[in-house]
Amino acid sequence: MTAETGIGARVTRKEDVRFITGRGRYTDDINGHGQLHAVFARSPYAHARIRSLNLAAARQAPGVAAVLTGEDLAAGGVGALPCGWMIHSRDGSPMKQPAHPALAQGTVRYVGEPYAVVIAASREQAQAAAELIDGDFEELPANVDTGSAQSFQPIHADIPNNLCYDWTLGDEAATDAAFAGAAHVVELDIVNNRLIPNAIEPRAALGDYDPGTDVLTLFTTSQNPHLARLVLSAFVGLAPEHKLRVVSPDVGGGFGSKIFIYSEETVCGWASKKLRRPVKWTADRSEAFLNDAHGRDHVTRARLALDADGRFLGLKVSTIANLGAYMSTFSSSIPTYLYGTLLAGQYTTPAIFVEVKAVFTNTTPVDAYRGAGRPEATFLLERIVETAARDLGMDPAALRRKNMVPRDAFPYATPVALVYDTGDYQACLDKALAMADYDGFPARREAARARGRLRGIGLSCYIEACGLAPSRLAGQLGAGVGLYESAEIRVNPTGNVTVFTGTHSHGQGHETTFAQVVSDRFGIPLDQVEVVHGDTAQGQFGLGTYGSRSLAVGGSALMKASDKVIAKGTRIAAYLLETTPDDIDFEGGVFRARGTNKTKTFGEIAFAAYVPHNYPLEELEPGLQETAFYDPQNFTYPAGTYVCEVEVDPETGGTEIVKFTAVDDFGQVINPMIVEGQVHGGIAQGIGQALLEACRYDRESGQLLSGSLMDYAMPRADDLVNFDLDVVRTDCTHNPLGVKGCGEAGAIGSPPAVINAITDAIGVRTLDMPATPLKVWTAMQAGNAAATGS
Amino acid sequence: MTVKVTTTVNGGQVSGDVEPNTLLVHFIRETLGLTGTHVGCDTSQCGACTVHFDGVPIKSCTLLALQAEGHDVTTIEGIGEPGHLHPMQAAFQENHGLQCGFCTPGMIMAGIGIVERNKGGLTEETIRHELEGNICRCTGYHNIVKSIAAAARDM
Numbered sequence: 043m044t045a046e047t048g049i050g051a052r053v054t055r056k057e058d059v060r061f062i063t064g065r066g067r068y069t070d071d072i073n074g075h076g077q078l079h080a081v082f083a084r085s086p087y088a089h090a091r092i093r094s095l096n097l098a099a100a101r102q103a104p105g106v107a108a109v110l111t112g113e114d115l116a117a118g119g120v121g122a123l124p125c126g127w128m129i130h131s132r133d134g135s136p137m138k139q140p141a142h143p144a145l146a147q148g149t150v151r152y153v154g155e156p157y158a159v160v161i162a163a164s165r166e167q168a169q170a171a172a173e174l175i176d177g178d179f180e181e182l183p184a185n186v187d188t189g190s191a192q193s194f195q196p197i198h199a200d201i202p203n204n205l206c207y208d209w210t211l212g213d214e215a216a217t218d219a220a221f222a223g224a225a226h227v228v229e230l231d232i233v234n235n236r237l238i239p240n241a242i243e244p245r246a247a248l249g250d251y252d253p254g255t256d257v258l259t260l261f262t263t264s265q266n267p268h269l270a271r272l273v274l275s276a277f278v279g280l281a282p283e284h285k286l287r288v289v290s291p292d293v294g295g296g297f298g299s300k301i302f303i304y305s306e307e308t309v310c311g312w313a314s315k316k317l318r319r320p321v322k323w324t325a326d327r328s329e330a331f332l333n334d335a336h337g338r339d340h341v342t343r344a345r346l347a348l349d350a351d352g353r354f355l356g357l358k359v360s361t362i363a364n365l366g367a368y369m370s371t372f373s374s375s376i377p378t379y380l381y382g383t384l385l386a387g388q389y390t391t392p393a394i395f396v397e398v399k400a401v402f403t404n405t406t407p408v409d410a411y412r413g414a415g416r417p418e419a420t421f422l423l424e425r426i427v428e429t430a431a432r433d434l435g436m437d438p439a440a441l442r443r444k445n446m447v448p449r450d451a452f453p454y455a456t457p458v459a460l461v462y463d464t465g466d467y468q469a470c471l472d473k474a475l476a477m478a479d480y481d482g483f484p485a486r487r488e489a490a491r492a493r494g495r496l497r498g499i500g501l502s503c504y505i506e507a508c509g510l511a512p513s514r515l516a517g518q519l520g521a522g523v524g525l526y527e528s529a530e531i532r533v534n535p536t537g538n539v540t541v542f543t544g545t546h547s548h549g550q551g552h553e554t555t556f557a558q559v560v561s562d563r564f565g566i567p568l569d570q571v572e573v574v575h576g577d578t579a580q581g582q583f584g585l586g587t588y589g590s591r592s593l594a595v596g597g598s599a600l601m602k603a604s605d606k607v608i609a610k611g612t613r614i615a616a617y618l619l620e621t622t623p624d625d626i627d628f629e630g631g632v633f634r635a636r637g638t639n640k641t642k643t644f645g646e647i648a649f650a651a652y653v654p655h656n657y658p659l660e661e662l663e664p665g666l667q668e669t670a671f672y673d674p675q676n677f678t679y680p681a682g683t684y685v686c687e688v689e690v691d692p693e694t695g696g697t698e699i700v701k702f703t704a705v706d707d708f709g710q711v712i713n714p715m716i717v718e719g720q721v722h723g724g725i726a727q728g729i730g731q732a733l734l735e736a737c738r739y740d741r742e743s744g745q746l747l748s749g750s751l752m753d754y755a756m757p758r759a760d761d762l763v764n765f766d767l768d769v770v771r772t773d774c775t776h777n778p779l780g781v782k783g784c785g786e787a788g789a790i791g792s793p794p795a796v797i798n799a800i801t802d803a804i805g806v807r808t809l810d811m812p813a814t815p816l817k818v819w820t821a822m823q824a825g826n827a828a829a830t831g832s
Numbered sequence: 833m834t835v836k837v838t839t840t841v842n843g844g845q846v847s848g849d850v851e852p853n854t855l856l857v858h859f860i861r862e863t864l865g866l867t868g869t870h871v872g873c874d875t876s877q878c879g880a881c882t883v884h885f886d887g888v889p890i891k892s893c894t895l896l897a898l899q900a901e902g903h904d905v906t907t908i909e910g911i912g913e914p915g916h917l918h919p920m921q922a923a924f925q926e927n928h929g930l931q932c933g934f935c936t937p938g939m940i941m942a943g944i945g946i947v948e949r950n951k952g953g954l955t956e957e958t959i960r961h962e963l964e965g966n967i968c969r970c971t972g973y974h975n976i977v978k979s980i981a982a983a984a985r986d987m
Contacts, residue, residue, distance in 0.1 A: 054925050054926060058924070059914045061936050062921040062922075062925055062930065062933075063909065063913050063921065064908035064909040065909075065914075066934075070867075070871070240969055241969055294932045294933065295970055326873075327878075328874055716928065722972035722975065726971075750875050752877060759959070759966075759977060762973055764956075764977070765974055
C-alpha cells in the first residue's frame, strides 16, 4: 500500500468527495435554533468623530432584538482586539499600540470600520434597521498614503508621527563600510502594492450560547480555532476558555485573512450570550473588501553594493510599512521578522542593514497575506539583483549564480539572523533555465519582434522561511504565543485510526496528506485513517495553519505521536509474542519477533490494548492513544528559481504571460499532486499581484475605490497559463519528515519574475505593480523614466 | 408579503414561500437547504452560485426565486452523489481541480455547460475563456482547466 498511497504518492484527496457533491459544511451552512442575524453599521468616512448615534428608529424597526455599540461592548466587559507580537524600536521603546475596540468608540478611522451592530430576526430586517441608524459624524482629515504618513497629523492622539515602531536589523556600520568600498552601487525605489485577500468564502460567524451549560460555541471561518479561543478568552474576555468552544468547519480559503481575530466573531459570540439566542453574521463581498485585513503595502528604497566582479558586498534597505488604522493580530511581525530576515535571499551578501518604519493610516488594517513579508523581501531583492545585472551588463543568471550560497556551505548563517539548514540553489537555477530554454530566448525574442511583439524573460531566485517557529526564539523576538504544534493519534479498538491535529485545512488537503503519513508509518490502508481538525472540543490545543507550517510542524508532531504508538505497540507485541521489545521489528503493519515467524498485526495489537485480557497490565496502561507536541528547531527554507517569459503588445501595453517555469525545493514531498496545486495557486496569486491586483483608496476622501470584484482585478482563467513545474530535493535537516513548507512559495517567488520579464521586454528600469497595460504603455513612452501611479 | 414559488429542483417538485425579492440562490440555500450552491460575492462576478436552469448554467444570484416558477433547476447535489459521481465531479477529484472547495460546485456546473456547448471542439483556450465568469482563489485554474478537459473526454 505504501507505494500507492504512502509518503510520496500522488493520492487523490479524501476530502474531495464532500466538496464535489455539494456536501461541504461551511460556517454559513450552519444555523442555530431560533437564530438571529447581525448586520454591522460601518463607517462611511475614512476618519471622523462620532458626535452622536441616534439608535431609536433602528431599535423600533420590525424584528430587531438589539442594537449595540462600542460603549455597550465595553460596558459588557468586552476587551479590545490585541496585537500578538511586540516589536521594539531601535531606541528600545515598545511599539505604540492603539486601542482597537471591536466596535468603534468615539472615532472611526477607516471606511468600513464597524461602529454598531443590529441584531434582528432576519438578515433583511437587520439590514433595513441598520440603515435607520442616524449617526452624526464630524469628518476629519484622512490619510491613506504610506510614504507621507509620518508627516500627517496623528490618527491616534497619543501616537506622534503615526509611527508604530522604527525597527532595524543588521549591522549598519559594517554595511556602510561595504558601500564605502564598493565599485558599483545600484539604487532602486520599490513599491509593494497593497492587496485584498479575497478568499472566495466570505468570513462568517455563528455564536450559539447554551445557558444550561454556560458554554458559548462559536462557529467561525478561522485558520486557527484554538488560537481564536485563546485570544477571545484571555484577551477579549468573551468567556473562560473551558466555556468557549470554537469550531472552524470547512473553510473556503484563507490566505492569511482568516488567521486574525476580528470584530464580527467577537460581537456574534458576545451578543449570543447577552441575548441567549444564536447570532449569525456572514460577510458579503463588499464587507470582505472593506474589512478583511489587507496585505503588503510597502514603500522602500534599496541600495546594493557590488565589487568590480559583481560580488554583492552590502545591502541597505529603508522601508515604510502601512499597518492601516489599527494593529491586526500579527501585523507587527510581518514587516519585521518575516521581512527583514529574508533580505539575504539565496546570496552571500556579507553586510545587510534594514530599517522599517511602520505607520498608521486611515485604511483597513494590514496583516499577513500569503507569503506575509517574504514576498516583499523577495520582490525587492530580485528586482535589485536583476537591475544590477542590467546596469553592469551581466547575464542576470550568471550574476545570481556568482553570488549564491554554495551548496557545501550549509548550515549557512546570514547577516540577518537566520541559519539556512540546507539547499541547492544552483541546481534549482540550472533546472529552471533548462526547462525554460533560457539559451533559446534570444531567438524567441527575435521571432516575437518580427511579429511586432516585445518579448522579455525574467528570473526570480527566491528563498523563504516558513514553518513558524522555534517558540523560544519567537518569544525572544516578541511573539505572544508559542509556535509548536500538536497531534493526537487514537488507535481505535478495531485497529483503524483517528488523528487529531491542531492545524487547520482550508484547502491544503491535510485530511489526505496527514493520513498518508500515518498510513505509511503504521502500514495500514489510507482509508483506515481519519484526520480531524477545526474543533476545540475535539482536538487538543494547537496553533493552526499559516506561514506554511502545517506539515513541517504539525506533521512532525504527528511523527512524534506515531513513534509513541509504535513504541507502545512494540511493548504489547513483545508481551504477546513472549520476547523483549528490543527483539520486535515493526514493518508493513506487522510486529514480528525477530528471527521467527511469530507476528501480530497492528489491528491485533490495538484490540489487545483495548481488551486487555492477555496484557501486561502491571507495566502498561490499556489503550493505544498518544499525543505529542512538536516545537521546531528552526524555520524550514524552501527555495527555488522561477522563470517568466512575457510578450508585450507595444500598441496597448498589454502583457501576455507566454511561459512560466517554477523549480522548487520543498525537501521530501508527501503528495506531489497537492504540492503542485499549492504552487499553482501561489503563482496565480503572485501573477495577480504583478499584473492585475491593485487596492486603491481615493487620496482625498479615503474611500476604497477597488471595493468590489468589478473594481479589483482578480486573476481569472484566461489571464493565466499552465505552469511548468519541477522540484529539486534537499531534505530539511531538522524535522523528522525532511519537509519544507510549500504553501506560500508560489506567491513569494513569482512577482519579481513577472516584473523582471516585462522590464526586460520594454527596456525600462522600474515598473510598479500591478503592471497594467496603461502603466506598461506609459513606461514605454517615458523610456527609462520610472512608471508610478496607476 | 410572501409568495409561493413552485419549481422543479433536482428532478423533484418543490414549493416554498419567499419574499418577492428573494434571489434564487437564497431560495436554494435557505428555503430548500441545498447548501452546496454558494454565495461568494454580491456583484454576480464569482460564479460560486452557478446552477443549471432548464439545463443551462446560470448564476443563481441573477434570478429571483419567482422567476424559477415552473422551470427546472439542477444544483450540484442533483448531478451525482458519492459513489455515483458525474464525470465532471470525478474529473475534478482525479485532477485535483479543487482545494478549499468553495468555488467548486459553481466550477463543476459551469464546466458541464462548457463541455456541452463545445462538443467535439473543446480547446484549452476555449475552457479558459468560458471560465471567466467563475473565480477560484486557490488553484490558479491549472487543474480546473485540466479537469474540464478530462471530463470532456468522458461526457
